[in-house]
Structures are given as structure tokens and as C-alpha cells.
Amino acid sequence: MLTRSDAYVSTLTAYRYDGPAFGEAAQAGTGAWIRMFLEAVQIAVEQAATFAEELGELRSDRDQRLTRHRQARGTRDRPRADSAAARLLGLLSEAPLVTAASAERLLGISFGAANRALQDLxxxxxxxxxxxxxxxxxxxxxxVFELLTIAERRMASTHWDTRQSVPNRPVPARPA
Incomplete structure (x- = not known):
């Protein structure tokens, strides 16, 4: 709704001020606001689905990078599913900034095990x-931060792409 603030304000105004509470103008204003709100919800759902898909692709890419790294090191291709590295890898979308101490708390493991998992990743x-x-x-x-930035930039453009329409509000710079 922030991206399309003009439509939001005009439909909200129509909903609030057009005629008697139960008149035709009030009903039309209510209908316009509900349509605008439902369109915003639909767009938000679509954008969230796109973001979730991008996170899934990123997870797959990270799994492949970890496999290549471990193969180059001559260790097992994939870490054990219950290993600190594997569990931490699964949490990076939720916790994209960690320290050894925060990984220790998140995973319920020793500081040393957390540090080794972070080093490996x-x-x-x-x-x-x-x-x-x-x-x-x-x-x-x-x-993950780059995907968040791109998602925020998409939501700031009325065409869902800041290369096609300029954002009507401040947004972070496109990732390098």
C-alpha cells in the first residue's frame, strides 16, 4: 500500500467521507477500498512467494558450494544432517548474521563446534x-541480505522493478 499510496489515500478518503454512512457513495467508496486492499494483499502474497522461491534457489546453490568445497578438501561431500555446519546452513535465511556465540546459542552446541561450522561455511x-x-x-x-534488498526494491516500484519505474519512496541501493 505504501508503493501505491495515492490509490490507498484516495480509496480510504472515499470510504470515510463520501456521503451518508449507508448511501450509495459510501458503498462505492467501501468497495473501492476493499478492492485496493485485496489487490495489495495479492501483490504481497505474490512477492512473498517470489522471495521464498529465491531463498530456496539460494539454499540449493549454497548446498552445492559446500559440497564442492568439501570435495576439494577431500572430506565427505555432505556434512552429516545433524552436524553444526548442516544445521547452521539451514538457519541462514532466518539468521543471516551470526557470531560463534550466537551460533552456539541457536544450535545448542559448544563454542568450538559453532566456530568450526562458521569457519567451514x-x-x-x-x-x-x-x-x-x-x-x-x-x-x-x-x-540473504541482497535478496531482501532486491525484494524491498521490487515492492517500492509500481511495476515491481525499479529499472522500469522509479520508486516513490527511499529504498536501499541495488546490491553490487
Whole structure:
């Protein structure tokens, strides 16, 4: 609704102010607002489905990168399903920024096991390291943040693509 704020405001105004509460104008205004609201819901659902599909594709790509990394290292192709690395990989869409301490809490494992899993995923180019402070390294799933940025940019354009129509509100820059 923020992307199409003009339609939102005009239909809301028609709903609130056009004539007597039960008159034809009020009914028309109510109908216009409900149609606009349902269109916004439909668009939000479509955009959420697109985002979920993109996250699924990203998960598949990360699984392949981890497999290639482990093959190059001469270790088992896939980590055990209950391993810290496999469990953490499954949580990156929900927790795209983690530290060894937060991974320890999320997974209920030792700090050392969390750190080894993070190192493994960073070496596979799934996570990027970022120094948070002198003693803490953060690990970012940058691609998740990029997908969020792209989704936000899509929702800011009335054509669902900021290359086709300029956003009518501030949005983050397109990922590099």
C-alpha cells in the first residue's frame, strides 16, 4: 500500500467521507477500498512467494558450494544432517548474521563446534567474515541480505522493478 499510496489515500478518503454512512457513495467508496486492499494483499502474497522461491534457489546453490568445497578438501561431500555446519546452513535465511556465540546459542552446541561450522561455511564462500569488535567476528550470509534488498526494491516500484519505474519512496541501493 505504501508503493501505491495515492490509490490507498484516495480509496480510504472515499470510504470515510463520501456521503451518508449507508448511501450509495459510501458503498462505492467501501468497495473501492476493499478492492485496493485485496489487490495489495495479492501483490504481497505474490512477492512473498517470489522471495521464498529465491531463498530456496539460494539454499540449493549454497548446498552445492559446500559440497564442492568439501570435495576439494577431500572430506565427505555432505556434512552429516545433524552436524553444526548442516544445521547452521539451514538457519541462514532466518539468521543471516551470526557470531560463534550466537551460533552456539541457536544450535545448542559448544563454542568450538559453532566456530568450526562458521569457519567451514566461510571457507566455502557461503558466509563472509566481518570484524564486529576486537574479540568478535561476525559471519554474514550476504546473499540473504541482497535478496531482501532486491525484494524491498521490487515492492517500492509500481511495476515491481525499479529499472522500469522509479520508486516513490527511499529504498536501499541495488546490491553490487
Amino acid at each position: 566461510a571457507e566455502a564462500s557461503i558466509l563472509s567474515r566481518k570484524q564486529v569488535d576486537r574479540k568478535t567476528t561476525g559471519y554474514l550470509a550476504r546473499e
